[in-house]
Amino acid sequence: MPKPPVLIVGAGIAGIACAQALRSAGVAARVVDGGRKPGGRMASRMASRTINGRTVDLGAAYFTAEPGTGFGAVVLEWAARDWPPFHAAFINDVPELTSLADDGDRRGDAAPVLVAHATAALAREHLDDPNGAIAPAADAVQRMLGLTDAPVRSFAHRWTFARPAAQHPEPFLLANGIGVCADAWGERSSVATAWASGDALGRAIAGG
Numbered sequence: 025m026p027k028p029p030v031l032i033v034g035a036g037i038a039g040i041a042c043a044q045a046l047r048s049a050g051v052a053a054r055v056v057d058g059g060r061k062p063g064g065r066m067a068s069r070m071a072s073r074t075i076n077g078r079t080v081d082l083g084a085a086y087f088t089a090e091p092g093t094g095f096g097a098v099v100l101e102w103a104a105r106d107w108p109p110f111h112a113a114f115i116n117d118v119p120e121l122t123s124l125a126d127d128g129d130r131r132g133d134a135a136p137v138l139v140a141h142a143t144a145a146l147a148r149e150h151l152d153d154p155n156g157a158i159a160p161a162a163d164a165v166q167r168m169l170g171l172t173d174a175p176v177r178s179f180a181h182r183w184t185f186a187r188p189a190a191q192h193p194e195p196f197l198l199a200n201g202i203g204v205c206a207d208a209w210g211e212r213s214s215v216a217t218a219w220a221s222g223d224a225l226g227r228a229i230a231g232g
């Protein structure tokens with residue numbers, strides 16, 4: 025007879041480990057937590073405790089994971105980075121991808137996470153089914169980095185409005201009391217262009 029579902033109160037590492045063990049054994053489990061977010065004393069990103077918007081870890085600063093233990097095996101899986109060190113790269117000669125970034129490197133937590141940006145052609149093919157782009161994109165990443173294993177987990181995000189349809193040479197629009205600023209106002213779509221457009225519009229309104 026199947027075991028009844030289990031309610032776990034507390035989403036700290038202990039509660040999460042318990043839920044994982046239950047799930048692996050085929051027992052349904054629901055985790056609830058009275059805090060603002062899961063993690064308990066290991067949680068970070070506490071909205072009320074950021075400094076200049078930056079996440080701060082206030083609880084556990086380190087943990088130990090002995091080789092040969094269950095926790096050790098779990099942590100080894102977290103740490104599995106089997107690609108050569110790199111920060112990020114533009115890609116010019118692969119039909120599926122335009123760039124690839126090592127997210128664990130840029131965040132400084134060494135998480136084995138890669139973020140690949142699809143070419144417009146690949147994205148267009150899968151507009152109605154973004155997950156369909158995962159396999160060709162993951163294949164391309166594997167080819168490029170010489171990885172033998174497929175990703176443990178993958179996720180596709182569709183940026184419906186990734187780029188402006190056209191660029192305006194002017195830095196912003198300001199007409200009839202309405203201002204428009206964005207990355208479409210300037211030479212090319214970029215963070216720097218968007219900042220310059222917003223800054224210029226703000227100055228124009230303030231000075232007008």
Ligand SMILES: Cc1cc2nc3c(=O)[nH]c(=O)nc-3n(C[C@H](O)[C@H](O)[C@H](O)COP(=O)(O)OP(=O)(O)OC[C@H]3O[C@@H](n4cnc5c(N)ncnc54)[C@H](O)[C@@H]3O)c2cc1C
Pocket residue numbers: 033034035036037038039056057058059061062063064065066082083084085086087088
């Ligand atoms: C400041 C600090 C520094 C630390 N530094 C380290 C370190 O460097 N290395 C290390 O190994 N350990 C460290 N620890 C200890 C480590 O963080 C804890 O041992 C571990 O995270 C405990 O996990 P837990 O799941 O048992 O409990 P918790 O992480 O406390 O999780 C319990 C969860 O249950 C929730 N909860 C409790 N009661 C209820 C309720 N009635 N209803 C709903 N939800 C509830 C809480 O909101 C919480 O999310 C530190 C602890 C602190 C506080």
